Amino acid sequence: MARERSRSPQSPPESTAKGSGKVKKTRWYHQLWQAYQITRQTDPAVTWIMLGVLVGIIAVGVLVGQLIGQPVYVLVLSIPFAVLGAMFVLARRAETAAYSRIEGQPGASLAALGTLRRGWTFTQEPVAADPRTQDLVFRGVGKPGVVLVGEGPPHRIGKLLEAERKRTARVVSGAPIHLIQVGDGDGQVPLRKLPRTVTKLKGQLTKDEVAVVLRRVTSLGGARLPVPKGIDPMRARPDRKGMRGR
Numbered sequence: 001m002a003r004e005r006s007r008s009p010q011s012p013p014e015s016t017a018k019g020s021g022k023v024k025k026t027r028w029y030h031q032l033w034q035a036y037q038i039t040r041q042t043d044p045a046v047t048w049i050m051l052g053v054l055v056g057i058i059a060v061g062v063l064v065g066q067l068i069g070q071p072v073y074v075l076v077l078s079i080p081f082a083v084l085g086a087m088f089v090l091a092r093r094a095e096t097a098a099y100s101r102i103e104g105q106p107g108a109s110l111a112a113l114g115t116l117r118r119g120w121t122f123t124q125e126p127v128a129a130d131p132r133t134q135d136l137v138f139r140g141v142g143k144p145g146v147v148l149v150g151e152g153p154p155h156r157i158g159k160l161l162e163a164e165r166k167r168t169a170r171v172v173s174g175a176p177i178h179l180i181q182v183g184d185g186d187g188q189v190p191l192r193k194l195p196r197t198v199t200k201l202k203g204q205l206t207k208d209e210v211a212v213v214l215r216r217v218t219s220l221g222g223a224r225l226p227v228p229k230g231i232d233p234m235r236a237r238p239d240r241k242g243m244r245g246r
Contacts, residue, residue, distance in 0.1 A: 032087075035094045042097040049093070050086040057082035099192040106134050109149050109182045112194045119143060120198070121214055127221075128164040130156070137164050141214045143203030145176030149194070154185040171216040176204050 039046050061078025065071035102108045113122050120142040127148075128137035135152030137160055148164055150157040161179045168177055178201060181188040189197050205213065 032090075036090060039090065039094040039097045042100055043093050046090065046093045046097075050089050053089050054082045054086045057085050096192065103191050106136060106151065108191055109136075109151050109194055110138050112191055113138070113140065113149065113198065115195050116198060128160055130160060135160055137161055139164075139168070139217060140198070141210060141217060142201075143205050143207075143210055144201035145178060145204055146172055146213065146217060147178040147180060147198060147201065149180045149182060149198075151182050153183065154181060154188060157181055157183075167220065168217060171220060172213050173216075175209070175213045 036046070058075070058078050061074045061081070062071060065074030065078075068074070099112070102111055107126075110122065110124070113120070116122075120140050122140040123138055126136040127139045129135065130152075133152065133156060135150065135157050137151075137157075138149045140147045140149070146168055148161055148168065150161040152160070158181070161181065165177050165179060180194070180197060182191055182194055184190060
């Protein structure tokens with residue numbers, strides 16, 4: 001999501017900006033409303049849950065205020081916390097809804113891995129693929145070594161991952177290679193838990209060693225199959241800075 005920026009004194013008027021073909025920046029509350037609408041499509045209960053959290057926190061504030069003899073003060077103090085609680089619920093439910101929208105699509109694991117912060121480099125195309133079954137393997141390189149992420153049923157994707165592991169091992173000179181299967185089968189990692197699983201891998205390489213390994217595995221090339229774009233699950237999450245009123 002694009003972050004809102006304050007307009008500088010030299011910025012042209014809004015009508016001029018429209019006339020020149022510039023795109024009007026999206027306000028934080030528009031982003032918030034869009035996130036809510038997207039979430040409600042797959043999670044209709046989100047409205048009632050948010051209202052429950054909002055009213056519940058305010059009710060607790062009123063009760064505490066009555067007990068300490070400062071009902072108005074505690075009520076006013078509890079309102080911002082109630083809003084933050086409702087926004088937290090929306091953010092979590094929006095993330096879950098976004099993952100559910102892309103789950104099962106080819107390339108969904110790559111979209112989930114795109115939410116990782118610095119430290120990892122993932123291929124934008126699968127490094128191995130079965131065109132008939134649409135089983136895919138994506139490769140990433142970071143301080144923990146090389147990670148191969150496979151999409152597909154356990155009885156099929158395991159063979160594809162192992163073949164790619166052997167191919168990768170020939171060029172990485174003993175660097176660690178981690179195999180991860182994405183899915184709901186036995187021994188597989190659910191899509192929404194994939195980023196956390198990768199970040200938990202222990203770093204074993206230095207920055208220079210990562211660069212060397214990356215150059216070597218890049219020389220292997222990939223499967224060169226198209227992967228659906230624009231399925232980043234985090235696009236459905238509200239801008240936290242924007243929710244703070246920036």
